[in-house]
Amino acid sequence: MSELVIEGLRAEAGGREILRGVTLTVRSGEVHAVMGPNGSGKSTLSHVLMGRPGYTVTGGSVTLDGVDVLAMAAWERAQAGLFLAMQYPTEVPGVSLQDALAAAFTAAGRDVAEVPGLVLAEAGRIGFDERFLTRPLNVDLSGGEKKRNETLQLGVLRPKFAVLDELDSGLDVDALRACARRIEQATAETGLGVLAITHYRRLLDELKSDVVHVFVKGEIVASGGAELADELEDTGYAGYGAEEAEVEGVVDPFADPFADPLGSTGRPEIEDPFGGPGSIG
Numbered sequence: 001m002s003e004l005v006i007e008g009l010r011a012e013a014g015g016r017e018i019l020r021g022v023t024l025t026v027r028s029g030e031v032h033a034v035m036g037p038n039g040s041g042k043s044t045l046s047h048v049l050m051g052r053p054g055y056t057v058t059g060g061s062v063t064l065d066g067v068d069v070l071a072m073a074a075w076e077r078a079q080a081g082l083f084l085a086m087q088y089p090t091e092v093p094g095v096s097l098q099d100a101l102a103a104a105f106t107a108a109g110r111d112v113a114e115v116p117g118l119v120l121a122e123a124g125r126i127g128f129d130e131r132f133l134t135r136p137l138n139v140d141l142s143g144g145e146k147k148r149n150e151t152l153q154l155g156v157l158r159p160k161f162a163v164l165d166e167l168d169s170g171l172d173v174d175a176l177r178a179c180a181r182r183i184e185q186a187t188a189e190t191g192l193g194v195l196a197i198t199h200y201r202r203l204l205d206e207l208k209s210d211v212v213h214v215f216v217k218g219e220i221v222a223s224g225g226a227e228l229a230d231e232l233e234d235t236g237y238a239g240y241g242a243e244e245a246e247v248e249g250v251v252d253p254f255a256d257p258f259a260d261p262l263g264s265t266g267r268p269e270i271e272d273p274f275g276g277p278g279s280i281g
């Protein structure tokens, strides 16, 4: 049994406070949904958890089984068992999915010879066409194919905890069902703990959430059972203090999937492909 504990987490980007004290504990096998409007800081939370550059943690803590996660480099977090499925997965020209997974296996001291077989088995489980497996990582893949790619990596890597940032965006209904079901199975098969960030309820039809958190303006403002997701679908976030603009999503500069998410910080978009599974996922 593992525990990912986030306590009073505060973080800034571009000189502005975006996370304003996030407190949340995920245990092995649990699924926590984090639902909130565009621009509320959901992706920032996922990036800060994984150690993506461009953010400054100004308060609080994150521990994995008592070990300080914020003190670790991104690749160390991945090795410790954290996995991030990014909202807009990074394209890594010149590195195939198999290469990336082989590097992660080597880093984790796992047998690289198992990678091809596991990749094929996982591709079969989520109906992912084999011809994508040899392509450079995420290059020229559609949004939905990238998300299946992320799910496949998760299946092969078997992390302890996965942060899924809008896994549902860009996925058609069938692909969404396949990916969500695969992740749901991982919670039972390997005790995966999940932080599923989304603003649509449909992801949660297959991926059964134990707890739903409402995330507005950088903090969790309410938590409840799965029924809370239904309520949000009906009434939106306005009752939880979200601005009209947030509800409409017009303040999200990352709405364009082709935008460089860190462009405003001048940081390179492509991370070190050998930095570990977290930086790939």
Ligand code: ADP
Residues within 6 Å of the ligand: 013, 014, 018, 036, 037, 038, 039, 040, 041, 042, 043, 044, 045, 054, 055, 251, 252, 253, 254, 261, 262, 264, 265
């Ligand atoms: P969400 O994923 O909930 O839509 P984000 O975490 O992407 O929200 O963004 C929350 C807010 O933080 C937005 O207003 C966004 O402009 C800002 N933000 C996020 N990352 C950065 C950054 N690297 N530099 C400056 N502002 C950022």
Ligand code: MG
Residues within 6 Å of the ligand: 042, 043, 044, 087, 165, 166
């Ligand atoms: Mg986001």
